[in-house]
Amino acid sequence: MVENQPGAIALVGSGEYLPQAQALDSELLRLAISRGKSNTFIQIPTAAGKEGSDSLNFWKARGADQGRRIGCEVKYLPVLTREDAHNQQWIADVSNAGLIYFSGGDPVHLADTFRDTPLWSAIVLAWKSGASLAGCSAGAMAFGGKIIGIRRSHVSEGLNLLPDIEVIPHYDKFLGWLPDRVTAAIVRQDADANLIGIDEDTALVLTDSWRKHGSGQVHILRGNLEFS
Known part of the structure; x- marks a missing residue:
């Protein structure tokens, strides 16, 4: 057993909780x-x-199914407001968890809800002591220093877990749907962070080094990040 070593980080392009x-x-x-x-x-x-109870219940059920397939305890934390991110029970829940997973939706809402809160501090501390963190789609985007608006031209502050990384998830689909917006993100004049496009059903995972996992591709659109 190796204790007090940072855990893995997974940036997932799509497909959270699926087989x-x-x-x-x-x-x-x-x-x-x-x-x-x-x-x-x-x-x-x-x-x-912001999507309502039907969407939240959908993700809760899908995550519970994944937990049964894996064979682990599952805890669902409906952190919907900044006040929720001060919940002492949830802070305790994350402290020894093995995998903490942020699913998709609105990355700006996610970052604004967690930024500078006790729960986010507890999650970072858990990761630094060995927990794995995963973010899919919006979750992956929020982990970076900046959040790149693809559907709309806008740049927002991320959670800065990975300050030198910006993520475009669903890259293979976005490139076909909104090629001009993807190009604009790549050539942004005010950016020097690594810009990474991650295809659907694909992840970029950091352990001791970065590596690709899944059926699609990872695209280094700006910068020189290396992966295997």
């Missing part, structure tokens, strides 16, 4: 357990918080 993501989710959890964390999978649906 095709089971191998990656299992690996992330196994790695955290090897670093002293519990066999517990935390679902955080905040990015979908």
Whole structure:
């Protein structure tokens, strides 16, 4: 067992909690357990918080199904407001969790809800002591220093977990739907961070180095980040 070592970070292009993501989710959890964390999978649906109860219940059920396939305890934390991000029970829940997973929706809402809160501080501390963190789509975008608006031309502050990274998820689809917006993101004059396009059903995972996982491609659109 290796304790007090940072956990993995997974930037996922799409497909959170689906069977095709089971191998990656299992690996992330196994790695955290090897670093002293519990066999517990935390679902955080905040990015979908503005979509209503049907959407939240959908993600809750899908995550519970994944937990059953993996064989782990699942805890669903409906963090919908900044006040929720001060919940002491949820802060305790993340402290020894093996996998903390941020699902998709609105990345700006996610970042604005968590920024400078006790729960986000607890999650970062959990990661620094071995927990695996995963963000899919909006979750992956929010982990960066900046959030790039693809549907609308806008740049917002991320959670700065990975300050030198900006993410475009669903890259293979966005490139076909909105090629001009993708091009604008790449050539932004005020940016020097690594800009990464991650295809659907694909992840870029950081352990001791970056590596690709899944059926699609990872595209380094700006910068010189290396992965295998």
